[in-house]
Amino acid sequence: MRHSSFPRSSILVYGKDTIHSLVQSTVIAQVESLLDNNQIEDAADLANNFASGQALDSDEAETLEYLHQTIAFTLFSQTRFVDAAPHFLAGALDPRILVSYFPELLRPLFTDGEEADVYDGIAKRMPIESSVDDLIAANLVRNYSPHLLPSTRDAPAAQEIHKILREEAIVMIKSVLQGFKGQGQYKQQEVTDTALAILFARSGDTTSLISHLESTNSASLSAVEPVLLEAGEVGALCALLRARGDEGRVMEIWKGLVEGRYSDSSVLDPLSDMFALLESKQGRDRAMLRKWGVWLTVRDPQRGLMLLMSNKRSAKEKDREEDSTVLSELQQLHPGAARKFLEWLVIVRRRDDAELHAQFVQACVDELLECLQDESTSKLWRAKFASYTSQSSQKHTLSPSTQLQRPQSSFLTYFVSTTPDSPSKRARLKTLFALQALSGYDAEMVKSRIVASGFDKVLGLEVALLDGKMGMHRIALRSLALTLRDSVSAETYARTGGIVVPSKAVEACGMGEWSALFAAKGGPGILEKEKSSEGKGELVRMLLEVYMEDGEPQQTTRLLSSQAASLDTIDVIPLVPPDWPLSSLTPFLTHSFRRTLHAKHEGQIIKAMCAAQNSKVFEGSYLVFREQGAIIEEADDDEDGDGEPESFNEKDGLAEKIALHLQDQQRSEVGVVDVR
Numbered sequence: 001m002r003h004s005s006f007p008r009s010s011i012l013v014y015g016k017d018t019i020h021s022l023v024q025s026t027v028i029a030q031v032e033s034l035l036d037n038n039q040i041e042d043a044a045d046l047a048n049n050f051a052s053g054q055a056l057d058s059d060e061a062e063t064l065e066y067l068h069q070t071i072a073f074t075l076f077s078q079t080r081f082v083d084a085a086p087h088f089l090a091g092a093l094d095p096r097i098l099v100s101y102f103p104e105l106l107r108p109l110f111t112d113g114e115e116a117d118v119y120d121g122i123a124k125r126m127p128i129e130s131s132v133d134d135l136i137a138a139n140l141v142r143n144y145s146p147h148l149l150p151s152t153r154d155a156p157a158a159q160e161i162h163k164i165l166r167e168e169a170i171v172m173i174k175s176v177l178q179g180f181k182g183q184g185q186y187k188q189q190e191v192t193d194t195a196l197a198i199l200f201a202r203s204g205d206t207t208s209l210i211s212h213l214e215s216t217n218s219a220s221l222s223a224v225e226p227v228l229l230e231a232g233e234v235g236a237l238c239a240l241l242r243a244r245g246d247e248g249r250v251m252e253i254w255k256g257l258v259e260g261r262y263s264d265s266s267v268l269d270p271l272s273d274m275f276a277l278l279e280s281k282q283g284r285d286r287a288m289l290r291k292w293g294v295w296l297t298v299r300d301p302q303r304g305l306m307l308l309m310s311n312k313r314s315a316k317e318k319d320r321e322e323d324s325t326v327l328s329e330l331q332q333l334h335p336g337a338a339r340k341f342l343e344w345l346v347i348v349r350r351r352d353d354a355e356l357h358a359q360f361v362q363a364c365v366d367e368l369l370e371c372l373q374d375e376s377t378s379k380l381w382r383a384k385f386a387s388y389t390s391q392s393s394q395k396h397t398l399s400p401s402t403q404l405q406r407p408q409s410s411f412l413t414y415f416v417s418t419t420p421d422s423p424s425k426r427a428r429l430k431t432l433f434a435l436q437a438l439s440g441y442d443a444e445m446v447k448s449r450i451v452a453s454g455f456d457k458v459l460g461l462e463v464a465l466l467d468g469k470m471g472m473h474r475i476a477l478r479s480l481a482l483t484l485r486d487s488v489s490a491e492t493y494a495r496t497g498g499i500v501v502p503s504k505a506v507e508a509c510g511m512g513e514w515s516a517l518f519a520a521k522g523g524p525g526i527l528e529k530e531k532s533s534e535g536k537g538e539l540v541r542m543l544l545e546v547y548m549e550d551g552e553p554q555q556t557t558r559l560l561s562s563q564a565a566s567l568d569t570i571d572v573i574p575l576v577p578p579d580w581p582l583s584s585l586t587p588f589l590t591h592s593f594r595r596t597l598h599a600k601h602e603g604q605i606i607k608a609m610c611a612a613q614n615s616k617v618f619e620g621s622y623l624v625f626r627e628q629g630a631i632i633e634e635a636d637d638d639e640d641g642d643g644e645p646e647s648f649n650e651k652d653g654l655a656e657k658i659a660l661h662l663q664d665q666q667r668s669e670v671g672v673v674d675v676r
Contacts, residue, residue: 009022027063028066031047031070035070040074050063050064069122071087072087072093073127074125076127077135081172082168085172093176098173101127101130102131102169102195105198105199133162136162137153170199181193190218200212206235210236213240221244224237229253234267258274271299274296275300278292279307290326294329298333326341342363343363354439357439358441369455371427372458388411410505412432413505431462432465436499464476464483468500473539503515503518
């Protein structure tokens with residue numbers, strides 16, 4: 001059966017050895033003939049008529065593609081680029097062939113020796129020039145030489161024509177590649193998408209570029225990235241990288257924008273974009289957060305620390321080492337952010353690490369001494385100290401009718417309530433709480449720094465606390481009770497075994513995180529042992545001695561009344577000066593005697609109840625023991641004087657002992673005493 005694409009003939013001529021057929025010229029031959037005579041429009045009409053009005057099979061479709069490619073390259077050779085574009089599209093030309101005429105697209109896309117298939121007839125019609133620029137120059141020479149002076153290349157008119165034709169060539173390749181987008185094999189799609197991205201970037205068409213890259217495309221990232229960076233299309237590159245899932249590279253590019261290595265007006269706030277990306281990765285990519293957390297914190301401490309602190313951590317050794325590394329890097333790059341991160345580790349995360357505690361205390365003391373360098377702050381705090389001590393130093397003479405006055409508030413409460421809120425105030429409170437709550441730091445070194453700075457009098461409460469940490473309780477009590485005139489803190493110190501700042505005082509200051517730390521059981525380094533035996537006895541007696549040495553009858557009497565349960569009368573009486581009136585000890589002795597008598601009566605009651613219970617148990621079990629008893633006899637050469645063997649009855653004598661015991665209990669009398 002004859003194929004429909006072959007020309008048909010009705011005339012055959014038979015020869016002796018041959019057969020000839022009279023056929024009309026093929027459409028390919030007709031088109032080529034028209035093109036050779038430069039009748040390009042007629043050739044295009046012939047190709048269009050060939051495709052119109054009928055469905056084409058595969059061979060006819062290939063023929064039509066060949067015709068359009070032939071027309072396209074004829075127009076292309078004549079630099080009629082815009083007219084050639086629709087014929088390139090209709091001819092389904094491999095886009096790599098057309099791209100090869102543009103050196104700016106050729107170098108990043110093709111490797112040496114890479115080839116593409118093309119019809120042999122098309123190869124003969126392709127321009128011999130290697131680039132579109134050479135093609136334009138050759139046409140200018142052919143059409144205008146020697147009429148343009150001084151030469152065809154250097155003449156201003158020729159250069160302007162060259163520029164216009166070059167722009168038309170770019171328009172052509174864009175339209176052709178956009179028509180080819182999504183067609184062909186993977187390599188052809190890669191060339192198409194990559195070339196389009198490069199063309200859009202170099203022409204400054206940002207809208208088309210971003211639209212092209214955000215859609216499904218196969219652009220070569222290695223070829224596109226340097227072009228986009230050079231053209232300043234950083235936002236488009238980031239869109240492509242995010243579409244490919246390369247978020248690490250996106251962060252690197254945003255970093256370049258922040259540091260000024262790249263520029264793109266379309267990316268308004270790259271730093272915020274970096275924070276947003278990391279926040280979206282919370283809990284899923286700790287490695288990325290670890291890599292960028294410190295760098296971002298240096299640029300924006302507030303948001304960077306929130307990012308670092310929001311990362312979930314455990315108490316594992318690996319996480320602890322990671323926290324230490326982050327802290328070390330921050331200390332080198334941004335000391336202020338490092339202090340806040342350290343505070344978060346110690347106070348919020350409650351890392352029970354002596355080294356971290358020491359670093360945090362040192363940071364707090366540094367900040368506190370720095371605040372005191374401000375003359376207005378130091379004057380204010382000196383005035384607070386003087387005002388508090390003057391109010392507390394007023395002594396009252398005691399008389400039998402004088403009622404004990406309630407102590408004023410502690411110095412800490414006074415300072416918090418009368419000092420305006422400020423960074424320096426918060427720094428002092430934070431330092432005071434850290435000195436009280438944490439362990440592992442060198443208290444002696446901290447005290448020596450405060451003393452060397454000359455602010456030891458202003459920071460009297462802190463110095464007393466440090467003395468207590470070093471075990472110098474008498475010095476600490478003297479500082480609190482006599483120097484600072486803070487009887488409340490002194491009694492708290494004595495009662496709790498060395499605590500200057502109790503949990504309730506921290507809660508009253510309104511610093512929630514510190515309150516939680518003090519209230520937490522087993523918090524890092526907390527030494528609060530309320531109502532300990534040492535606090536009830538030795539330190540209270542030591543405070544009493546301090547008051548008596550200073551001749552403070554009012555404070556002494558009040559201490560004796562409030563802490564009578566922690567003091568022994570025998571220890572107190574020798575300490576009282578001979579010239580003190582007996583009325584000053586009356587409340588203490590009254591409470592002490594009542595408490596002693598109460599304890600004695602309570603013991604007698606308990607003893608009688610125990611005896612009654614024992615008697616009841618004995619009466620219920622005596623007969624049973626008697627019935628179950630047994631006598632064990634053993635022959636013995638040495639008998640007693642009566643000649644009776646020794647008895648081993650375990651119940652012998654038991655009844656007699658119990659009877660004697662009951663008689664003793666009946667003789668004891670239990671009296672009732674009125675202790676009112």
